Amino acid sequence: MTRWIPVLATAVLLAAVPACGSDQKSSGPSAPAGEKIVVFAAASLKKSFTEIGDQFSKDNPGASVEFSFAGSADLVTQLTQGAHADVFASADTKNMDKAAKAGLLAGDPVDFASNTLTITVAPGNPKAINGFRDLSRPGLNVVVCAPQVPCGSATQKVEAETGVTLNPVSEESSVTDVLNKVSSGQADAGLVYVTDTAGAGAKVTAVPFPEAAGAVNTYPIATLKQAGNPSLAGKFVDLVTGPAGQQILAKAGFGKP
Numbered sequence: 001m002t003r004w005i006p007v008l009a010t011a012v013l014l015a016a017v018p019a020c021g022s023d024q025k026s027s028g029p030s031a032p033a034g035e036k037i038v039v040f041a042a043a044s045l046k047k048s049f050t051e052i053g054d055q056f057s058k059d060n061p062g063a064s065v066e067f068s069f070a071g072s073a074d075l076v077t078q079l080t081q082g083a084h085a086d087v088f089a090s091a092d093t094k095n096m097d098k099a100a101k102a103g104l105l106a107g108d109p110v111d112f113a114s115n116t117l118t119i120t121v122a123p124g125n126p127k128a129i130n131g132f133r134d135l136s137r138p139g140l141n142v143v144v145c146a147p148q149v150p151c152g153s154a155t156q157k158v159e160a161e162t163g164v165t166l167n168p169v170s171e172e173s174s175v176t177d178v179l180n181k182v183s184s185g186q187a188d189a190g191l192v193y194v195t196d197t198a199g200a201g202a203k204v205t206a207v208p209f210p211e212a213a214g215a216v217n218t219y220p221i222a223t224l225k226q227a228g229n230p231s232l233a234g235k236f237v238d239l240v241t242g243p244a245g246q247q248i249l250a251k252a253g254f255g256k257p
Contacts (some may be wrong), residue, residue, distance in 0.1 A: 035063045037233050038084060040075045042091035043174040044115060044148065044192075047199050048252045052245050056236055063232055064176070071174040072096075073148040078102055086227035087236055089219065091115065091175075092150035096220040104253050106230060109220035111257035112241045113249050115193040116216050117154050119207035120182050120200070123208050125177055127188050132209045133164050143178050143187040146171040151178070154215040161176065179204070180222070193217075195253040218257050 004244055039050050046069045052227055053065040068075070068085065072095040079085060080102045088104070089112075090096040097110050127140060133140050144166065145152030152171065159165060169187065172178045178190040183203040197206035227233040239245045 011149060035060075035229060035232060036066055037063070037086040037227070037229060037236060038066045038068065039087040039089065040068050040070075040079065040083075040085040041087075041089040042072045042075070043069045043176045044091055044151075044195055045089055045219070046176070048195075048249050048254065049240075051248050052236075052240060055244060055248070056146035056239055059239065060232065060235060065236065069081045069176075071145070071149040073146075073150075074173055076102075084226060085224055086229070086233040087221065087223055089117065089221040089240070090150070091219055092153065092217045093220055094153065095150065096158060096222065099222070099224075104224050104226070106223040106225045106227060110237065111218050111220050112242050112245070113219040113254040114216050114257050115195055115219065115254055117151065117158065117191050117209075117212040118197055118211060119189055120192050120197045120204045121189045121207055122182065122185065123202060123205050125207060126207050129189055131205055131207075132158060132162055132211050135166055135191075136164050141186075141188045142166055142168045143170050143172060143181045143190040144168045145175055145178055145191070146173055149175070150217050151175045151191065151193060154212075154217055157215040158211050162211050198253045204217065214253070219254075220257075 049067060053067060056065055057063060072090040072092060076095045076098045079099060088099055099105055118130060121127060144155050147153060147156055175192050175196055179192050179196045180202060181187040182190040183200055197204055221237055223230060223233045223237055
């Protein structure tokens with residue numbers, strides 16, 4: 001019988017270890033271990049939302065955020081086809097309206113930011129592009145967002161207002177794809193948001209154009225009906241629309257909604 005005593009002692013000791021460790025946890029409110037929300041967000045929000053997600057996890061110990069970044073139109077398509085998410089943040093009201101009409105939203109969306117187009121070119125602007133009309137020059141390889149994507153819709157609006165018709169070599173499904181084609185040298189110029197060129201640093205040069213003021217996109221965010229933890233999802237929306245989230249977005253170059 002005595003040969004089992006060390007085993008019992010070891011078991012008691014191991015059981016005591018987690019209990020001691022739990023005393024080291026924060027005394028603040030925490031979410032159940034492993035609690036997670038999934039956020040579908042426009043590609044242009046990647047840098048800012050990643051930072052906001054870090055803040056969210058600090059504010060809600062035990063909780064985490066999983067992001068899916070893509071073109072807003074693609075995200076709505078995924079949601080209507082059954083993809084799971086707790087929160088949706090769109091780069092325009094048009095795609096949020098699609099989500100609302102599909103019965104996906106748990107409540108009214110909240111506008112939290114705005115963004116403006118700019119021309120992005122190689123560092124130093126070697127093609128000497130000085131305005132929107134220059135993008136129609138023969139021999140210039142220009143990339144834009146596809147029409148169903150918010151940045152593509154804004155581009156079409158500028159074309160209509162200026163009477164300038166572009167002949168892009170490609171139409172991309174997200175604004176980050178446009179930026180990548182320019183920064184990698186696959187295109188001479190592209191139309192992206194001011195926040196994208198700011199985030200790219202020295203990889204590209206921004207060429208602002210005044211006509212962009214007539215095609216500003218407003219970003220809405222909403223909790224989805226399928227949210228597994230509506231309260232936690234709501235906390236993320238509150239963070240984005242509150243002072244801390246707004247400060248992070250402003251730092252990235254986003255405007256007020």
